[in-house]
Amino acid sequence: MQTIQEYIPITRAKNVLLDLVRRIKDSDDTIAITRNGVPEAVLISMRRFEGILETLDILADEKAMASIRRSIGQAERGTWLDLDEVFGE
Numbered sequence: 001m002q003t004i005q006e007y008i009p010i011t012r013a014k015n016v017l018l019d020l021v022r023r024i025k026d027s028d029d030t031i032a033i034t035r036n037g038v039p040e041a042v043l044i045s046m047r048r049f050e051g052i053l054e055t056l057d058i059l060a061d062e063k064a065m066a067s068i069r070r071s072i073g074q075a076e077r078g079t080w081l082d083l084d085e086v087f088g089e
Contacts, residue, residue, distance in 0.1 A: 005029045007039065 006029070013020065013033045020031060024045045032039040044052075058064050074080065 002028065002030055004032045004039075004042070007032045007034050010035050010040070
């Protein structure tokens with residue numbers, strides 16, 4: 001699970017926002033913005049945000065989740081299908 005790399009007070013975040021955005025743009029860092037010492041918001045890259053949205057879409061798709069669960073069960077039992085069985089010859 002991803003952890004928060006840094007906690008920054010909102011007053012400091014206002015002063016260094018451009019630097020924070022540049023820092024996380026191409027990273028997986030997560031920065032929590034605090035107010036009165038309490039985390040109130042999170043700053044993540046757009047790439048990471050889109051990944052989270054895609055994960056939520058998959059989790060909300062009952063058919064996809066059933067297929068994933070079935071595949072996990074097959075893997076646990078060692079009942080793998082070979083490539084020809086999946087895609088035909």
